[in-house]
Amino acid sequence: MSRRRKKIALERIEKLFELALKCFEKNPRRADRYIEIARRISMKAKVRIPRIYKRYLLCKKCKRFIVPGYTCRIRIRSDGVTKVVITCLRCGTIKRIPLR
Ligand SMILES: [Zn+2]
Numbered sequence: 001m002s003r004r005r006k007k008i009a010l011e012r013i014e015k016l017f018e019l020a021l022k023c024f025e026k027n028p029r030r031a032d033r034y035i036e037i038a039r040r041i042s043m044k045a046k047v048r049i050p051r052i053y054k055r056y057l058l059c060k061k062c063k064r065f066i067v068p069g070y071t072c073r074i075r076i077r078s079d080g081v082t083k084v085v086i087t088c089l090r091c092g093t094i095k096r097i098p099l100r
Contacts, residue, residue, distance in 0.1 A: 009045030013038045017053050024067050035065045056086070061093040 016038035020031040035058070042049050049058070059066050066072035066088050073087045077096075084097045 006045055006047050009041050009047045010050075012041050013047065013049060013053075016041075017057060020065055021057075021067075024065065024070065028065075028070070031065050031067075035063075039063060055095075055097060059088040059091060059093055060095060062088060062091040064088070064090055 016034045020034040020038075023034075024031040038049065041047070048054075057066060058064070059072070064071070066086065068074050071089050073089060075085045075087075076099075077083045077085050082099045084099060086095045086097070087093070088095075
């Protein structure tokens, strides 16, 4: 896979996440579909999904779109280290992201 093609794949992934964020409120199913397509592109082109999306917008278990207030719950915990705790409301997986 050439560099150029990877770049195009990455741009598509970014666009799909953007679209998913925009349409989620009105059409959550379509947003899920966009994310699925983005994941497929990433696997096919062997391009990684940008870390920021992976961290904050994708459930690591069900691989679905997580949106605060809709499909996930976000809490800030502080027990020595401050962490963001994200709970996917669809599968219940908890993700902890330490903040610095
Ligand atoms: Zn999940």
